[in-house]
Amino acid sequence: MKHQDERVGRLLQAVASARQQGNQAEERRLIDAILAIDPDNPHANNARGMAALAARDFTDAASHFRRAAEADPTEPALWMNLARAQREQGDAAGERQSLDRVFAIDQRHFMGRLRSAELHERLGETAHAVEAWQAVLSLSAGLDPVPPALVDVLAHAHAFVAEQTQAFAEEVEQGMADARADVPPAALRRFDACLDNAFGRRRIYRNECSGVHYPFLPAYEFFDRDHFPWLAELEANTETIRTEFEALLARSQPMRPYVAMDRGTPENKWTPLDNSLDWSAYFLWEYGVANAEAHALCPRTVKVLEAIPRAEIPGRGPTVFFSILRPHTRIPAHTGVTNTRTIIHLPLIVPEGCGFRVGGETRSWRVGEAFAFDDTIEHEAWNDSDQLRAVLIFDVWNPFISPAERDLLCRYFALADASSRNPARERGGM
Template identity: 30%
Template sequence: MSSSSTPSCITSSTLTLFSDWSFCNGCGLPPRIGTAKNDDETTTTDDLINDDNSCMNKQQQQTTTTSTRKKLLICRKCKTAAYHDSACQKIHWAKGRHKYECKKLSVALQPLRDISSSLPSSNSSYSNRRRCLWWWKHLGQKDLIDCNKIWKFSSIRWNRDEEYLDAMDGFQKALEPIMKIWNENNQEIILSAKESSSSSSSSSTTSIFGIQLARKLLFCAYCEADGNQPDSSRSRLAQCISILLQLRNFECGSFDDNKQQKKNHDIITPLLNDAWMELMFSYEDLPELRKITYHVAHMAIQSGKGRCEWNDPMQRPGYMAKFDAVGISDSNNNDCSADNIMSLPYILPEQHPEWCRILENNWKDIKAELSVLLLQNNNNNINRNTMMTSSSSSSTWGRVGCGNRGSGSDDHRVVSSGDWTEYVLFGTGAVSYTDDDAPVTKRLLKRYVADAVSLAESGGGEIIFSKLAPHTHIDAHCGPTNFRLTAHLGLTVPNNNNDDDANGGGECKIRVKNSWYYWETGKILLFDDSYEHEIRNDTDEVRIVLLMRFWHPLLRNEKRQLELSEARRQKEMAVEKRYHPPLV
């Protein structure tokens, strides 16, 4: 983060609910190609609003103008569904069962509306924007002292055995005054950004108290989430985010001292990230609320523009690497930045690295070795079953994510049906540390795909034979980082059969971000798994690919280990933050 980046004020209109709609929820099709933009208004019904706050990036705007696609209309009640027109809306309401989820979604979205409305409106004057600190104005000195006292006492209890629940009660009690102000005054304060009684206090005092408060709110939200109180957890996170965003506004130009500003900025940004991330995850477990994660991601990205590498609501970054734009041709696009080059979810074959061609040319040899490994596994299983004794050579194929592989250890959770197994060639849990199990494949990999072997051996990835049983579904999920890409070399690819039904039954395919792709035997499919992806094998056949994670080509050699250890450090810190209450 460069110190020259000046934070800009965030207003209620900066943060809009998710508006990057790609498909109609009624018919599943993209926006229609229209003639004039004005047509939208004529089709707006009582229940639909025309979303004018859409915050598209340049690229999308271009596609919109060249093909003049009409914007979709958005369900006025929940703002989480988009339609071509009221006919499509009716389909979704009845057949799509939106009538059962609309209200639920609307209620669950409230914390996001609260965050947005806690910010000053864009037309309030600069000084009003600065003074708009709801928590600071209404929180008395006594409240703050009491809060700290109870918090400290509860932290001590937290560290004793068996007193977690009492400690959590204490944390909640300590934050009661804040909750009260939030519930009672939120709207009111925003409307009347009048002279603050505490405007005399210095910027740094405000920032210090604000940051302390935000830390407590975040920790309490963690406790509540783990203690199965999702609603209070979300409300807590909304307060935390609102405070941090306001602090950031408060800082706009309020420090002559650039160093102090940068220091606060460096504290606020990661805290804000953690809070957005936790809010996002709070919607992930319930399938009916899952789509709200996009709204959270969208707002988080809007509020953090230019401050992080995370730039797409279809990502859930645990850690995002910073790439250098050096050496990238920008002849096609003058606004070319590292950001939009990085945001490729799927890499076209003509952009594949050279080694892809080499593996593709040798796919038959690789498949021959795979066949031997499959046969051995079957024999092992037969031996075990017939002799009823524990075989000395344990099964070499394991469920993905169930071994003790360092990366992707949660992978098995996303398998909603069927079976997903792996044979690890390189990486934690590798079956053999010699080349004997798959000599040709391993030699090819070592010689030509060093970027994948080195990533696997440093614990940041793996090279496996990945086998999907018939009718296996892997639910939508995101990889934790963008410093690596994923390659699949198709070895056993089922025949697609589109006859079953219109919803793509009988196909074997992968969705990355918004598009579906198909494997081909002997061909490589390349994607960035930090984007949401899901896999459906709806055929009666097995699908096997050689899966390779490799260092992102734009990540320079000398930066790789640095990025990997930084990602590890942040992962450890995340655990630390979640289970250790802040002291003040």
């Protein structure tokens, strides 16, 4: 047996040499010699199968590939070759079995998943085809650059998944039409976000707090207005507030850059706005401290705000300011400090071309229409117009935190701010 193995080994080396030299006749002769000694040799059977495949003798190819794979069942390439011959034969059942053998060895075998996706699509097994193409796309995410031979294949994968997902979504939505008729808007908003996520149309964003993260609170992007019954009164005073703001602009009241990084801060997404009036602010309260000058200049605005239930936290809140965004300025996507607060926007000056995104929902500001959102969910803003945009911004308590919890948080903040052991001493985190 040892002598036979050594002889087969020498013949395999000779096969490799003949193949390298392009001597096909010698390669075939040597493979025949190996098979005469060892009929189940996987290398020789695989080589004979490849030759049959090239000659389009798919039956002979499948026969040799099967012998090769059964002789070396842990080599996925042999099962892949058998699957190819079976595909050429039109043997879908055989191809499926061979691909299953590949996945039993390596669930992440890229070409196996690709051929499986093609098989399911070819057989009209739509749901399985979508799942298989999604697996291909997931596995291909690490390909950089994408090999030229795969460019069209992956483009087809994207198109097929998108088309079938859209058809699936339309089918479900048509079937849901009557069930939606009497559902309250707030419930519909959550349900629609659920469906959009299920169909890959939107991502569900979660809180990312750089400061205090209060657990078990709903992560709403935009809060329902019912939580803030005073919004209507605030909106009714829009013109009053806007008039006082415009007076500030008319008298060239100094604004200050909203972004001011410490010296030596590495370049980052905020660098373009650092110490820039492209995004500026004029504070009426800042971390709970009233700006006496602002109160004197904007008395009616202050009166409106003092009627609103605010989060009175010494050294932390409220913060109230006019936010001014110059033309063609973008505030990059970011998250806030703590979900214990809610941010209110009252738009005052909004030219065309302005927008605001929180998580997966984008809204246009409309003058006099306030909204509340969770700023610990990724959000961004832009002004693509040729005019400035102005919004009154302030913070209040998160409506899902009870009065008792608010009292506990205020006590905690007071103790934390007073302690010399507090390494953060964060400000603006409520």
